[in-house]
Amino acid sequence: MKTIKIVKIGGNIINDEIALHSFLADFAQLKGPKVLVHGGGKLASELAKQLNIPVTMIDGRRVTDIQTLDLITMVYAGKINKQIVAQLQAHNANAIGFTGADGNTIVSTKRPAEPIDYGFAGDVVTVNPQILTVLINNEVTPVFCAITHDANGQLLNTNADTIASEIAIGLSAHFSTELYYCFEKSGVLSDVTDDNSIIEQITSESYAQLKADGVIFEGMLPKLDNCFHALKNNVHKVHIGSTTMLFNSKNKHTSLQLS
Amino acid sequence: MKTIKIVKIGGNIINDEIALHSFLADFAQLKGPKVLVHGGGKLASELAKQLNIPVTMIDGRRVTDIQTLDLITMVYAGKINKQIVAQLQAHNANAIGFTGADGNTIVSTKRPAEPIDYGFAGDVVTVNPQILTVLINNEVTPVFCAITHDANGQLLNTNADTIASEIAIGLSAHFSTELYYCFEKSGVLSDVTDDNSIIEQITSESYAQLKADGVIFEGMLPKLDNCFHALKNNVHKVHIGSTTMLFNSKNKHTSLQLS
Numbered sequence: 001m002k003t004i005k006i007v008k009i010g011g012n013i014i015n016d017e018i019a020l021h022s023f024l025a026d027f028a029q030l031k032g033p034k035v036l037v038h039g040g041g042k043l044a045s046e047l048a049k050q051l052n053i054p055v056t057m058i059d060g061r062r063v064t065d066i067q068t069l070d071l072i073t074m075v076y077a078g079k080i081n082k083q084i085v086a087q088l089q090a091h092n093a094n095a096i097g098f099t100g101a102d103g104n105t106i107v108s109t110k111r112p113a114e115p116i117d118y119g120f121a122g123d124v125v126t127v128n129p130q131i132l133t134v135l136i137n138n139e140v141t142p143v144f145c146a147i148t149h150d151a152n153g154q155l156l157n158t159n160a161d162t163i164a165s166e167i168a169i170g171l172s173a174h175f176s177t178e179l180y181y182c183f184e185k186s187g188v189l190s191d192v193t194d195d196n197s198i199i200e201q202i203t204s205e206s207y208a209q210l211k212a213d214g215v216i217f218e219g220m221l222p223k224l225d226n227c228f229h230a231l232k233n234n235v236h237k238v239h240i241g242s243t244t245m246l247f248n249s250k251n252k253h254t255s256l257q258l259s
Numbered sequence: 260m261k262t263i264k265i266v267k268i269g270g271n272i273i274n275d276e277i278a279l280h281s282f283l284a285d286f287a288q289l290k291g292p293k294v295l296v297h298g299g300g301k302l303a304s305e306l307a308k309q310l311n312i313p314v315t316m317i318d319g320r321r322v323t324d325i326q327t328l329d330l331i332t333m334v335y336a337g338k339i340n341k342q343i344v345a346q347l348q349a350h351n352a353n354a355i356g357f358t359g360a361d362g363n364t365i366v367s368t369k370r371p372a373e374p375i376d377y378g379f380a381g382d383v384v385t386v387n388p389q390i391l392t393v394l395i396n397n398e399v400t401p402v403f404c405a406i407t408h409d410a411n412g413q414l415l416n417t418n419a420d421t422i423a424s425e426i427a428i429g430l431s432a433h434f435s436t437e438l439y440y441c442f443e444k445s446g447v448l449s450d451v452t453d454d455n456s457i458i459e460q461i462t463s464e465s466y467a468q469l470k471a472d473g474v475i476f477e478g479m480l481p482k483l484d485n486c487f488h489a490l491k492n493n494v495h496k497v498h499i500g501s502t503t504m505l506f507n508s509k510n511k512h513t514s515l516q517l518s
Contacts, residue, residue, distance in 0.1 A: 050310055051309055051310070070338055073337050073338050073341050073342075074333035074334060074337035074338050075333060075337070076337070077336070077337045077340075077341045077356075078332050078333035078334070078335070078336045078337020078338065078340075079329055079332050079333050079337065081336075081337075082332050082336045082358050082360060082361075082406070082414060083332075083414070085358070085360045085361055086360040086408045086412050086413065086414050087412050089360055089363050089408060089410055089412070090410065090411050090412035094362060094363055094390070095360075095361070095362075096355070096357075096361040096362045096390070097336075097356070097358075097360075097361050098355075099341050099344070099356075101341060101344045101345040101348055101354075101356075102341075102344055102354070102355040102356050103353060103354075103355050103399065104348050104353055130397075131353070131355070131394070131397060131399060134393060134394075134397055135390070135393075135394075138389075138390060138393055140362065140390060147341070149345045149348060151348060151349065152349050153345050153346050153348070153349035154345065155341060155342070155345050
C-alpha cells in the first residue's frame with residue numbers, strides 16, 4: 001500500500017500569516033499522497049467580537065449557537081480554507097478544500113445537550129473515503145476544515161484533531177497512514193516549563209504511567225487519546241511535534257506506538 | 260457523449276431560504292451529470308454593512324477591495340456554498356463545493372485597473388476540466404461559487420454567469436453540455452413590463468436585431484453575450500428562464516441557438 005501523510009496544523013500556524021505561507025510552501029513539496037487538516041485560529045473570535053456575537057467557551061471548547069456556526073462556516077470553510085487552497089496551488093500542489101459535507105466525506109451527529117449543551121457541535125460517526133481515495137489517486141491534496149455535517153442538511157462544528165484521526169482511520173483501508181499533529185511545541189514534554197524535555201517515544205503502556213504520574217495532563221489528554229484511538233484503528237504511525245518534523249526526519253518529536 | 264447540465268442560479272433564489280431549499284430538493288433529483296453555479300445574493304452586502312466595509316458598485320458590478328474579497332470569500336465560498344452542499348447531501352446528491360482555486364479548476368487574471376479599477380476582480384483565462392470530469396464520472400455534483408484564483412495565490416471575485424459559461428465550454432470536450440441560466444423572469448422578454456412576453460427562440464441573427472431595436476438592453480446584454488460566447492465554443496444548448504424550466508420541459512422559457 002502507498003503511504004499517505006495526514007497532517008493537522010493548529011492555531012499557532014493559522015494565526016501567523018508568514019508562518020502559514022512558509023509552511024504551505026514546504027508542505028506543497030512533500031512527496032507522495034497527503035491530506036491537510038486545519039483548525040480555526042483566533043480569526044473567528046475576532047470576527048465574533050466585531051459582529052457582537054458572544055463567544056462562550058467551556059473547557060476550551062467553543063459553544064456553537066446558530067450565529068456562531070454561520071461565523072465559523074464563513075471563517076473556517078471560507079476565508080482560511082480557500083486561502084490555504086490558493087497558496088498550495090501557487091506552489092503546484094493541486095488542493096481541494098473540504099468540509100465533511102463535501103463528498104459526504106465525514107458524517108457526524110449533534111452532540112447531546114446533556115450534560116453540557118455545546119450547540120451545533122458534531123461527533124464523528126462515519127468517514128466515507130471513496131471520493132477522497134479517487135482524488136488522492138489523481139494527485140489531489142484534500143484540505144479539511146473543522147466542519148462536518150449530519151447528512152440531513154445540518155453543518156456541525158467538529159474538533160480538528162478528531163477530524164484528522166478519523167480521516168486517517170478511514171483512509172487506512174486504502175493506504176498506509178501516517179498521522180502528524182503539528183502544534184506550538186516540539187513534542188510532548190515531560191516538563192512543561194522545559195521545551196527541550198521532549199518524550200521521543202510514548203507507548204500505550206507508558207502513556208498510562210505518564211497519566212498516572214500527572215506528567216501528561218489537561219489539553220494534552222484528548223490529543224493523545226485521539227492518537228491512540230487512531231493507532232488502535234489501523235493508523236500506521238502517529239507523530240506529535242512542530243511542523244519541522246515533517247521536513248527534517250532528524251528533528252526531535254514524539255512518536256506514538258501501541259506497545 | 261453523456262449530456263451534462265450546468266445550472267446557474269442567482270440572487271432571487273439565494274436570498275430566499277425557502278425557495279433555495281425547494282430548488283435544491285428538486286435539483287438533487289435531476290437525472291444525470293450536473294454542475295451548479297451560484298451567485299452571492301444580498302448577504303455579502305448585509306454583512307459588509309455590519310462590519311462597516313463600504314460597498315461600491317460600478318455599473319452593477321462590485322468593486323472588490325481586499326476587505327471585500329475576504330468578505331465574499333467568507334460568504335460565497337463559506338456560508339452559502341457549504342449550506343448548498345449540505346442541503347444537496349440531505350437529498351442524496353453527492354455535492355462538492357468549489358472555488359476556481361479548488362482543483363485549479365478556473366484560473367483567472369486580475370482585471371486591469373484601467374479604465375475602471377474593480378480591485379480583486381478576475382477575468383477567466385483557463386478552465387481545467389480534468390478533476391471535474393473525474394468527479395462527475397464518480398457521480399459527484401460540483402457546486403461553484405463565484406470566486407477564482409490567479410494560480411499565484413490570489414483569489415479573485417468573478418462574475419457567476421461567466422463562470423457558468425466557461426465551465427460549460429471547458430466540459431464540452433468531455434460531455435454534451437446544456438447551460439441553464441435561472442433568474443427571476445421566465446425568459447428574455449420582448450416587453451419588460453409583461454412577464455408573459457417570453458421570446459422562446461433567439462438566434463445570433465435575431466439577437467443582433469433585438470439589440471438594434473433596443474428590445475434587449477442593459478443587464479440582459481452581458482448575460483446573452485455569455486450565452487452566445489458559450490454556443491460559439493461548443494456548448495450544445497443554452498436556456499434562460501426560471502428554475503421551473505429544469506423540471507418541466509413544457510415550461511415556457513428562452514432557448515438560444517447560433518442561427
